[in-house]
Amino acid sequence: MALSAENSSARALLLDVEGTTTPIDFVYKTLFPFASLRVEGFLRAHFAEAEIQALIADLCREHGPEDWSKRTPEEEIASASNYVRRLIEQDKKLTPLKALQGKIWEEGFRSGELRGEVYEDVPRAFARWKKEGKRVAIFSSGSVLAQKLLFAHSASGDLTKFIEAYFDTTTGPKREAASYLKIAKELRVSAAEMLFVSDVSAELDAAQEAGMETALSLRPGIARPKGSEQPSIASFDELFPAR
Numbered sequence: 720m721a722l723s724a725e726n727s728s729a730r731a732l733l734l735d736v737e738g739t740t741t742p743i744d745f746v747y748k749t750l751f752p753f754a755s756l757r758v759e760g761f762l763r764a765h766f767a768e769a770e771i772q773a774l775i776a777d778l779c780r781e782h783g784p785e786d787w788s789k790r791t792p793e794e795e796i797a798s799a800s801n802y803v804r805r806l807i808e809q810d811k812k813l814t815p816l817k818a819l820q821g822k823i824w825e826e827g828f829r830s831g832e833l834r835g836e837v838y839e840d841v842p843r844a845f846a847r848w849k850k851e852g853k854r855v856a857i858f859s860s861g862s863v864l865a866q867k868l869l870f871a872h873s874a875s876g877d878l879t880k881f882i883e884a885y886f887d888t889t890t891g892p893k894r895e896a897a898s899y900l901k902i903a904k905e906l907r908v909s910a911a912e913m914l915f916v917s918d919v920s921a922e923l924d925a926a927q928e929a930g931m932e933t934a935l936s937l938r939p940g941i942a943r944p945k946g947s948e949q950p951s952i953a954s955f956d957e958l959f960p961a962r
Contacts, residue, residue, distance in 0.1 A: 738918030844955035
């Protein structure tokens with residue numbers, strides 16, 4: 720699919736991260752293991768902080784109170800760490816979990832242990848769209864903090880200069896149309912003037928229900944979901960290509 724200015728009314732692009740701007744392997748083979756390996760050390764260093772206490776309490780109260788052992792601080796940290804590791808292994812899309820992962824990754828990005836990965840066409844597409852006056856925003860289940868860190872510390876340099884706004888599941892679930900309407904409202908643009916790109920058909924269906932244009936990201940190794948009829952792209956070079 721080559722989407723050009725002539726056949727699209729999109730003035731703003733809303734982009735997923737995993738499988739859209741960033742290889743899935745980077746998330747599952749780098750970011751998730753990094754968080755799992757370091758969660759206990761992170762909690763030992765920050766467990767007394769009110770924000771961390773609140774995130775852990777949210778996970779416990781909403782998703783797993785049966786696993787909690789409120790005894791000594793040492794036992795509590797061990798219990799929390801084991802629980803978080805299990806949630807990461809299960810790839811749970813839980814807002815407090817994603818917030819905690821983001822804080823663990825922050826230390827890795829700032830120390831240089833982590834560098835964000837993006838597909839090779841992303842930096843040039845970002846630069847092209849900015850030159851053409853198109854707005855770019857991100858909507859991911861990963862926390863806003865994690866999104867900013869990934870793009871600020873990417874192997875291709877700081878890409879945040881091209882991104883106007885970031886949204887995560889605090890805005891709403893990615894499979895509900897109301898979330899996309901809320902994003903359009905916050906960006907002060909009509910949904911009909913936005914293009915959402917993701918590798919998840921259910922997310923695209925929700926965006927379409929909200930009135931957005933959509934494109935299914937079929938990056939290398941990603942197969943078209945069975946039954947999906949979404950227009951697709953294999954590269955951002957296909958979106959508003961240079962004339």
